[in-house]
Amino acid sequence: MLGTILYGAHDVRVEERAVPVILKPTDAILRVSAACVCGSDLWPYRGVSPVEKPMPFGHEYCGIVEEVGSAVASVRPGQFVIGSFFASDNTCPNCLAGFQSSCRNREAVAGAQAGMLRVPLADGTLVATPEIPPEDLVPSLLTLSDVMGTGWFAADAAEAGPGKTVAVVGDGAVGLLAVLSARLMGAERIIAMSRHPSRQKLAREFGATDIVTERGKEGVDRILDLTGGIGADSALECVGTRESMMQAIRSTRPGGRMSYVGVPYGVMLEVQELFFTHVSMLGGPAPVRRYLPALIDLVWNRKIDPGKVFDLTLPLSQAAEGYRAMDERRAIKTLLRT
Numbered sequence: 001m002l003g004t005i006l007y008g009a010h011d012v013r014v015e016e017r018a019v020p021v022i023l024k025p026t027d028a029i030l031r032v033s034a035a036c037v038c039g040s041d042l043w044p045y046r047g048v049s050p051v052e053k054p055m056p057f058g059h060e061y062c063g064i065v066e067e068v069g070s071a072v073a074s075v076r077p078g079q080f081v082i083g084s085f086f087a088s089d090n091t092c093p094n095c096l097a098g099f100q101s102s103c104r105n106r107e108a109v110a111g112a113q114a115g116m117l118r119v120p121l122a123d124g125t126l127v128a129t130p131e132i133p134p135e136d137l138v139p140s141l142l143t144l145s146d147v148m149g150t151g152w153f154a155a156d157a158a159e160a161g162p163g164k165t166v167a168v169v170g171d172g173a174v175g176l177l178a179v180l181s182a183r184l185m186g187a188e189r190i191i192a193m194s195r196h197p198s199r200q201k202l203a204r205e206f207g208a209t210d211i212v213t214e215r216g217k218e219g220v221d222r223i224l225d226l227t228g229g230i231g232a233d234s235a236l237e238c239v240g241t242r243e244s245m246m247q248a249i250r251s252t253r254p255g256g257r258m259s260y261v262g263v264p265y266g267v268m269l270e271v272q273e274l275f276f277t278h279v280s281m282l283g284g285p286a287p288v289r290r291y292l293p294a295l296i297d298l299v300w301n302r303k304i305d306p307g308k309v310f311d312l313t314l315p316l317s318q319a320a321e322g323y324r325a326m327d328e329r330r331a332i333k334t335l336l337r338t
Contacts (some may be wrong), residue, residue: 001116001209002018002317003058006051008051012323023118024120026072026123027072027119028067028068028118032338033064035060036058036335037113037335038146043240059110060145061112062080068122070100083125083126086101087122088290109125110192113336114338115316115338129296139310141296143177143244144291150177151174152291154237156259157261158235161186162187164187169248174238175194176191182207189210193214193219193247194213202308216243219251224251237262240260240265241267245264249279256279311331312326319334
């Protein structure tokens with residue numbers, strides 16, 4: 001089968017890889033219907049995080065179950081399923097508390113940009129749709145594997161509920177879907193921070209009421225101006241840089257809540273400054289599995305269309321161009337057809 005392999009900075013290749021097989025009785029093998037490039041994939045692609053050896057890439061996926069191990073009971077061959085980037089047993093204390101991405105037995109799911117994929121801990125990781133979906137729903141269902149689930153976690157963790165003023169830092173796919181999530185949770189005012197007209201347009205479509213183009217201190221000052229000097233009730237950090245973290249923290253009112261879901265690299269925070277903000281913080285890798293049933297229902301009944309974040313669709317064989325387009329900000333998010 002074909003699959004993407006990252007060899008080093010700006011070096012993604014699509015090569016023949018071995019078809020995965022059942023290794024444990026808790027495994028499932030999927031025929032991947034669609035995969036995509038994640039914003040977090042760009043860190044190693046750009047060389048920010050080292051690539052010590054060639055590695056199969058991709059962690060967002062949906063597809064048809066081909067085979068299951070002898071211990072798998074919740075999914076069966078022929079079903080269309082969606083899973084998270086972390087496999088979880090969904091039974092340990094952390095999973096039962098709603099944090100499946102911190103499962104005591106978690107395993108990373110990698111190599112999803114390929115024709116076939118082995119998913120560990122299938123019973124606790126995969127959720128089936130009511131039936132095989134129509135083709136036009138596949139992009140939106142694919143987002144639930146990561147970016148929509150991550151955007152939802154960002155809004156949930158920051159308590160972006162009814163009556164709240166919410167600031168979203170980051171206009172990538174996660175940030176845009178955090179805007180959508182905040183709207184669905186009933187936020188009264190949603191301030192999207194974006195400099196790009198195409199992303200601003202989609203943010204508006206997803207529910208943003210205000211757009212802030214400034215960054216850093218100017219961006220914080222603009223949010224304070226919009227909120228009468230108070231700050232946002234909730235700030236959602238969806239990038240992973242120190243600048244975006246500080247922008248979110250400083251945009252939040254005392255007593256407000258901030259979530260951080262952008263995968264951080266080289267971010268150092270001053271506890272002294274945090275101490276005097278009175279801002280509550282919750283973040284980390286999104287517990288996508290917690291939200292999958294509810295989000296599948298929303299997509300299945302066409303109440304949301306998060307697949308609009310895909311503005312470039314390519315065959316898997318052209319994955320390298322999908323990476324380049326996102327790296328150069330010519331695309332918000334690339335969908336790969338396997």
